[in-house]
Amino acid sequence: MSDILNKIVAVKHEEVAAARKRVPLEAIRADAESRVLTRDFVGAMRAKIAAGQAAVIAEIKKASPSKGVIRSGEFIPADLAQSYAEGDGAISAACLSVLTDRQFFQGSIDYLKQARASCGLPVLRKDFMVDAWQVYESRAIGADCILLIAACLDDAQMRDFEAIALSLGMAVLVEVHDAAEMERALKLRTPLVGVNNRNLRSFEVSLQTTLDLRSSVPADRLLVTESGIATRQDVKTLRDAGVDAFLVGESFMRAEEPGEALAQLFR
Template sequence: MSDILKKICDVKVQEVAAAKKAVPFAEMRRDAESRVSTRDFVGAIRAKIAKGQAGVIAEVKKASPSKGVIRPDFDPADIAQSYMVGDGKISAACLSVLTDRQFFQGQPDYLKQARASTLLPVLRKDFMVDPYQIYESRVMGADCVLLIAACLDDAQMAEMEQIAHSLDMDVLVEVHDGEELQRALKLKTPLVGINNRNLRTFEVDIQTTIALKKDVPADRLLVTESGILSRDDVKTMRDAGIDAFLVGEAFMRAREPGEALAQLFQ
């Protein structure tokens, strides 16, 4: 685990300990299990791809550790609506909302606001280190959770996936190299994200996805993450048979994120 990733995960452990004091585990679990009707995250991506379009998970992100504040005028509901509409023809399949406070200037309310303003399924983008967070994600309104292989061992990933699926949430498992990919493929989720950003150096190389694609079984839905900034990048991926994308920064810097999405994927 890289220094920055270890630092983030260590902070998460502290955050979860504090959260459990405010809302005990049993209470959070009961609340999560009482929630009904998630939106079909995987189905929304597959539906776009079935139409011949890219399945885009559009990110709602104010800041990042590497870039600082990306979007000062940050309104999650407006951004989410812009993504849902796109240009009227091309639009997002799903949303990804950052809820980490310390490193990405996110918060749980951003997820709630984004989901309430659209009909799109929503991924909680955060760093999961404890099963408590899976229940917490459902209470926030998340339809899908992110499991980062570099943060978790196999037993943790399997337990968190089982909890998520029991709550009718989808799981996006994120990897960066071949070893992490083989671990991720032990899970049941069809959603496998390949992060083109090296979390040790923060350098980005979109060839990372293409190099690992050959090892991803056909029944999995491969999502390329990070570094998709131009139509050439999109073409490179789609020519390689990769049709699902998680994109954030490219849209967050645009005045109308949904129009920027449509232009990138037209």
Template structure:
């Protein structure tokens, strides 16, 4: 859940509503850059935080990961390329997100996930992020042993996100 009002039009209440509505783990998907945000995420009810390798160095990611772990929280580390992957693999978290959106050009290609898969150890859980817009995208990822998806845009643009969920993952 996005909680940042200024950049993502989110709010803490969205995360709190999600937490109250279900027993599934809830991710705070904002750009985490300091320890206060990790504590804040836990206080909001988040079970997991996002660390973006493009925005943080290894030492910062390790510190934020350690803090999240002290709160019993999971960490999803997000990468966009091989260089970021090399850094991310030094973290303890098994959750590895591959964002298919280029942060500089905003171009989206599922080839980003497909191109990095062979470099990822079997003990990591790959989460493909961005660009999952049709059932064929889900099938392509599943055919390549990716079973975990972070989908936002498709649900936000759909008139009924439940119907869209059923359509994508039928």
């Protein structure tokens, strides 16, 4: 792992330890299991692709460790979610991704709740899962999908967290950065495999990462490309290579109307 990822994971373990004291595992599990109305994250993405469009997971993200504050001024998750859901009336998001990490991304679980309540799109909780407690919490706050980052977890953890998520009706997006992590990810049951184009050590971004790993993904899996998608040519390059699912946030967050920016990028 990179230094920043190591730091984030260490902080997450501290946060979970404190959270477990406030709300025991048994209590958060009972809360999660009582919430049965999940939205079909994978189905929403496949429906867009079946209609001939790109399946876009549109991200609500205020800041990042490397870029600082991305969206200055008003940051109203409910309005951003509605903008993504509407698009330009013809092209819109398939799903949402909401950053809930507070210390490094200035996120909040309240942002996820507000975004999900304002529209009908399924929502991914974008955070750093290091403990089963967080998986249960994700369903308790309304998430329809969780992110598992292969670089942060061993195989046993990924299997366990995936099993919990699936038992709660949530989808799982497993994120990889290279061929070794892809091999590990494909051992899981989830059809969603995300390729992060950002190098963990140099932080350089290259769409070639997705293009290089594309051939290793079986036809029954859905490859989601993440990071570095900023122009129509980027989208064309990836779609010409058979990549139809995208997670995009930063370029939309800088736009006055994120949903219109999405429609322009994927027109």
